[in-house]
Amino acid sequence: MTAGGVSLPELPEPAVRLESTPIGAPAAARGRLTIDGTTVIGLVGVVLVGGLILTAILAPFLAPYDPRERVGIPFQRPSALYPLGTNDIGQDLLSELIYGARVSLTVGIVAATVALIIGTTVGVLAGFYRRIVGSVLMRFVDILLIIPFLPLLIVLAAYLGRSLLNTILIIGVLIWAATARVIRSQVLSLTQRDYIRAARALGASDARIIGRHILPRVLLLGISQFVQATSGAILLEASLSFLGLGDPLQKSWGSILYWAQVRGAFLTDAWLWWVLPPGLLIGAAALGFALMGFALEQRINPQLRSGR
Amino acid sequence: MLGYRHGGLAAVTAPVERAAPVDGGARDLVEVDDLKVHFPIFGSLGRRHGDVRAVDGVSLRIRRGETFGLVGESGSGKTTLGHAILRLVHSTAGQIRFDGQDVAAVGARELRRLRRRMQIILQDPYGSLDPYLRVEAIIGEALDIHGLDQGPDRKPRIAALLSLVGLDAQYANRFPHAFSGGQRQRIGIARALAVRPEFIVCDEPISALDVSIQAQILNLLLRLRSELGLTYLFIAHDLSVVRHISDRVGVMYLGTMVEVGPAVSIYARSGHPYTRALLSAIPVPNPGAERRRRRVILRGDIPSPASPPPGCRFHTRCWLYEGLGSPERCRTEPPIPRTIAPDHQVACHFADETLASEVGVVQSDAPVQVGPLPDVPMHGAPMPGAPMPGAPM
Numbered sequence: 001m002t003a004g005g006v007s008l009p010e011l012p013e014p015a016v017r018l019e020s021t022p023i024g025a026p027a028a029a030r031g032r033l034t035i036d037g038t039t040v041i042g043l044v045g046v047v048l049v050g051g052l053i054l055t056a057i058l059a060p061f062l063a064p065y066d067p068r069e070r071v072g073i074p075f076q077r078p079s080a081l082y083p084l085g086t087n088d089i090g091q092d093l094l095s096e097l098i099y100g101a102r103v104s105l106t107v108g109i110v111a112a113t114v115a116l117i118i119g120t121t122v123g124v125l126a127g128f129y130r131r132i133v134g135s136v137l138m139r140f141v142d143i144l145l146i147i148p149f150l151p152l153l154i155v156l157a158a159y160l161g162r163s164l165l166n167t168i169l170i171i172g173v174l175i176w177a178a179t180a181r182v183i184r185s186q187v188l189s190l191t192q193r194d195y196i197r198a199a200r201a202l203g204a205s206d207a208r209i210i211g212r213h214i215l216p217r218v219l220l221l222g223i224s225q226f227v228q229a230t231s232g233a234i235l236l237e238a239s240l241s242f243l244g245l246g247d248p249l250q251k252s253w254g255s256i257l258y259w260a261q262v263r264g265a266f267l268t269d270a271w272l273w274w275v276l277p278p279g280l281l282i283g284a285a286a287l288g289f290a291l292m293g294f295a296l297e298q299r300i301n302p303q304l305r306s307g308r
Numbered sequence: 309m310l311g312y313r314h315g316g317l318a319a320v321t322a323p324v325e326r327a328a329p330v331d332g333g334a335r336d337l338v339e340v341d342d343l344k345v346h347f348p349i350f351g352s353l354g355r356r357h358g359d360v361r362a363v364d365g366v367s368l369r370i371r372r373g374e375t376f377g378l379v380g381e382s383g384s385g386k387t388t389l390g391h392a393i394l395r396l397v398h399s400t401a402g403q404i405r406f407d408g409q410d411v412a413a414v415g416a417r418e419l420r421r422l423r424r425r426m427q428i429i430l431q432d433p434y435g436s437l438d439p440y441l442r443v444e445a446i447i448g449e450a451l452d453i454h455g456l457d458q459g460p461d462r463k464p465r466i467a468a469l470l471s472l473v474g475l476d477a478q479y480a481n482r483f484p485h486a487f488s489g490g491q492r493q494r495i496g497i498a499r500a501l502a503v504r505p506e507f508i509v510c511d512e513p514i515s516a517l518d519v520s521i522q523a524q525i526l527n528l529l530l531r532l533r534s535e536l537g538l539t540y541l542f543i544a545h546d547l548s549v550v551r552h553i554s555d556r557v558g559v560m561y562l563g564t565m566v567e568v569g570p571a572v573s574i575y576a577r578s579g580h581p582y583t584r585a586l587l588s589a590i591p592v593p594n595p596g597a598e599r600r601r602r603r604v605i606l607r608g609d610i611p612s613p614a615s616p617p618p619g620c621r622f623h624t625r626c627w628l629y630e631g632l633g634s635p636e637r638c639r640t641e642p643p644i645p646r647t648i649a650p651d652h653q654v655a656c657h658f659a660d661e662t663l664a665s666e667v668g669v670v671q672s673d674a675p676v677q678v679g680p681l682p683d684v685p686m687h688g689a690p691m692p693g694a695p696m697p698g699a700p701m
Contacts, residue, residue, distance in 0.1 A: 194435035195446075198496070201394050202450045202503065203423035212449070213438055 042295025048288030052281070056101040063095035067251050075263075075270070084273045087256075088263040096251050097277055103252035104285060107168055108234035114172025115233070116226045119179025124218065126180065127187025128210060138184065144177040150239060157245040164247040171236045179225040186218050220300045228293035231286045238282045253278035335408055337507055337539050338370035338393060343402035345385070345392050349614060360614045362388040364563035365402070370507075375533065375540040377554030377571065379547050379586065383610045385563040386543050387431075390509040393541065394428055395419065406507070424454050427500035431512040433492035437484040443470070443495055444480040450502035469498040474528060490521035497528065507539045515545065526552060547583075548590045551575060556651075559583045562621040563613055565645075569652030579654035579662050581628040587668030604667050620657065627667070628658055 055062060064083070065071045070090040071082075078085045084093040122141065126134040153170060160166045190196065190213070199209050240246050241254025242261070256278045260266060265274040343366045346359035363385040370376045380386045391397045393404055395411050404411040406422060414422060430436040437446055447466050451457050457465040467477035473494040484492055493513060500508055510529065514522040530553060532538060544550045550557055550571070557574045559567040559582060567580040578584050585604040592598045604627045611617055611624060623629045623638040637657050645653040648663065656662060 193438075194430045194432055195438040197391075197396055198428065198430055198436050198499065199449065201396055201423060201428045202499070203420040203453050204449070205453075208453065216440060 038295050038298045041291050045288045045291030045293075045295060048284050049292060052101050052105060052285050052288065055098055056105050059098045059102055063092075063098040065092040065095040067091055067095040067099045077269075078273050084277060085270070087259060087274065093256070093274060093277070096256055097253070097281065100251050100253045100256060100278065101281070101285075103164070103247075103250045104234050104237060104254070104282070107164070107171065107237040107252070108230040108285065108289070111168045111171035111175070111233035111237070112226050112229035114169065115176035115179055115229045116222055118173065119176035119225065119229075120183050120215075120218065120222050122176065122180040123183025124187050124210060124214060127184040128191060128206065128214065130188065130191075134184070137180070141177045141180050144174070145181075149174065149236075153236060153240060154243060154245060157240055162245060162247055164250055167237060167240055167246055171233045171240075175229050175232050175236070179222065179229060182221060182225055183218050186221055187214055190214050190217055220296075224293050224296035224300050226293075227289050227296060231289035231293065234282065234285045234289065253282050336369040337372045337407055338368075338541070339403070339405040340366060340368045340389075340393065341403040341405075342367055343389065343392060343404060344400045345388050345397055346400040358614055359400075360612075361385075361563050361616060362613055363392060363399075364613075364616070366560070366563070366565045367402075368558055368565060368568065370539060370541060371555075372506075373537060373539055374555040375542055375553050377550030377557040378541060378543045378560060379545060379550050379557065380560035381545060381610050383562070383613060384560040385613070386545075386560045387511055389560070390428070390511050390541055390543050394423070394426055394509060396428070420454070424503045425505055426507040426509070427503065427505040428509045428511060429493070429496055429500050429513045432516050433489050433496055434516070436496050437492055439484055442481050442483055446484070446495060447480075447499050447502050450499050454503055456503065465502075469502055470495075472501065472532070473498045474524075488521075489517050490524060493517060493521075493525050494528065497525075497532070501532070501536070505538070507541070510540055510542045512543050512545065514549065522549070529553065546590070547575075547586050559586065562610060562616050564621060564655065566622065566656070567652075567654045568645075569649065569654075573649050573652045577649065577652075577663060578668065579648045579652070579659035580656045581626050581658075581662050581667075582622050584662060584665065584668035585627065602667050602669075620655075628662055628665070632658060632661065 068091070071092050072086045072090050074086055074088050074090045076082055076086040076090075082092050082094070084097065087093055087096065122137050126137040126141075128134075153174060156170045156174075157166065160170065193213075196209060196213055199213060204212075237246065237252060238254035238257070241252045242257045244258050244262075246252060246255050246258070248255075257275060260270070260274045260278075265271055343363055344361070345363040346361050348359055349357045351357045366385070366389060368376070378386045378389065388397060392399050393406070393411065395404075399412050406426060409418070409422065411419075411422065441449075444463075444466055447469055448462060451462060451465065463480075466480055470477045470480060475491060475494050475498070479487070479491075484495070487495065497513075513529065514525050517525060526549070529540070529542075533540060540553070542550060542553055547557070554571045556569065557567075557571045558565050559574070559580065561582050567574065567578060567583045574583065575587065578587060581604075585606050588601065588603045589605075592601055606625050606627075608625060611621070617624045617639075619637070619639040619641055620626070620629075620643050626638070629635070629638050635657070641657070643655040643657050645655040646659065648654050648659050654662075
């Protein structure tokens with residue numbers, strides 16, 4: 001209530017003050033806007049991810065050439081015309097990179113959505129029906145978490161064929177296990193709350209209890225898991241494409257690296273403009289989402305919210 | 309039965325038609341026979357190590373319109389018993405009948421119908437309300453589940469319920485965190501009343517509240533009982549609270565009922581050493597009597613319900629057992645309840661010796677106040693009988 005250093009007289013307080021902030025979250029979760037380490041980390045993530053998303057959306061305006069067109073002589077060094085040179089068939093590398101953001105981000109986000117849906121469903125069911133359904137589902141989750149990831153990914157990708165949709169689905173159905181675990185543990189704690197017991201005593205069906213009291217409470221947690229899953233999915237997509245198991249028709253950062261590898265760019269000077277930029281972008285995307293996810297989780301997960 | 313009338317609220321809180329009781333109302337509302345609720349203990353390899361016998365062979369009757377007080381220490385199984393009656397936990401053996409219907413056996417649809425007739429008020433007012441829902445949604449949920457007062461009736465009905473429990477109807481759009489413990493408990497009571505129940509399990513409804521608020525909530529419950537014709541199972545861990553509200557009292561120890569009887573009889577001539585010990589712990593509001601009060605302090609904690617002592621479960625902590633020179637009977641033979649006064653049963657081999665003892669007997673020159681405590685109207689709440697906002701006249 002101070003304006004320009006002059007403190008104004010306080011308005012008389014009403015006898016009973018029940019003005020609540022119309023936000024349902026408990027006090028701590030609402031979070032005052034304080035700039036702490038977590039916030040800075042989160043903001044760095046937002047800037048990285050935001051920049052990449054903007055690049056992906058504005059690709060037609062940012063890219064100097066159509067990445068599918070042969071616009072120059074193959075294997076050119078960077079020049080004014082081709083800022084990052086050209087690839088083995090004379091396509092502009094910078095344009096490829098800019099358009100590649102679309103594929104990498106799409107795969108990352110859609111695959112993470114698939115993972116979020118499966119993971120939340122499994123987590124909620126396993127937490128709510130913890131006896132038989134829960135045991136069976138969680139043993140399955142354990143198995144998924146134990147299996148070495150990349151080999152399974154490669155086998156599946158090779159078996160199902162190379163297409164963008166397959167890439168997304170394969171990644172999505174492999175990375176939901178972690179989400180399911182986190183969601184389940186939250187549901188386990190929620191189902192012990194007294195208000196769930198009260199709802200049961202009122203005759204609420206399982207569907208109602210899940211839909212009204214449980215799902216909305218795990219959604220925030222799901223979002224932080226989703227963001228982290230996106231980071232993982234982007235890395236997996238890059239791995240698959242680098243191994244030549246991505247969609248051959250799509251230009252992603254991983255497939256740029258694949259062709260760089262195939263054409264020996266790793267062994268020549270060309271690594272500087274052919275290998276390094278996509279590598280950095282993959283790193284930036286994965287890091288951006290990971291940082292955002294970390295900051296979100298710090299805010300949301302009560303177990304991690306320390307010293308508050 | 310008075311039905312759900314309060315002030316000018318008859319229109320919104322009119323009693324629902326009830327099915328006629330099976331045998332003309334003579335039947336007790338709640339009948340529990342030899343109820344057992346055991347929780348399995350699983351070891352690391354999924355092997356069953358044994359059971360926690362939370363409730364181990366309890367029988368009781370709750371009559372229509374009466375308040376049955378259930379007392380016992382933590383871990384005596386009283387809450388589990390209350391939850392089992394509402395089928396919030398599954399019973400292992402024995403029978404629970406509500407108005408003649410076997411609660412444990414009814415199907416999902418019938419159970420929902422039953423749950424309209426019996427409700428629960430939970431102990432912790434901070435945990436029993438979903439913090440993310442507004443009061444309106446919390447109370448409204450009860451209505452929605454059973455399709456009661458939908459559409460244009462919903463808002464006035466919620467307002468009427470809030471008024472009924474002494475809260476201002478305008479609080480309906482607040483979140484639980486805006487309320488004090490006592491106010492939250494009132495919201496919990498309103499939620500239980502929303503479905504117009506006949507029977508309410510009050511699971512230590514005032515234990516978590518400030519002493520100054522306890523009397524308010526207790527009096528609210530008393531008022532609702534007489535206005536709405538409710539039957540209560542009132543669970544508490546000390547006898548002094550129960551005395552104000554109960555017609556009959558049951559005392560539980562380690563999953564068994566050790567004494568049941570009319571409240572007056574229990575307080576005047578208890579026949580069980582455990583009940584006597586509980587009674588002796590009640591302070592007497594009279595310095596002279598307080599000085600003469602013989603207290604028995606129970607040593608140690610209640611034994612593990614996973615491996616209860618053989619014979620009489622109380623013998624490990626019983627003052628009378630010691631006083632009688634540790635009779636073998638107490639260690640080997642579980643006592644069978646026997647009647648020591650009209651409607652008053654005790655499960656103790658030495659009930660007569662207990663009756664002869666002076667432990668826990670209130671010796672006061674002046675009669676102890678047993679009537680209802682003075683009702684302190686809540687700050688900002690409408691006085692009872694004042695016109696209710698939002699209620700159609």
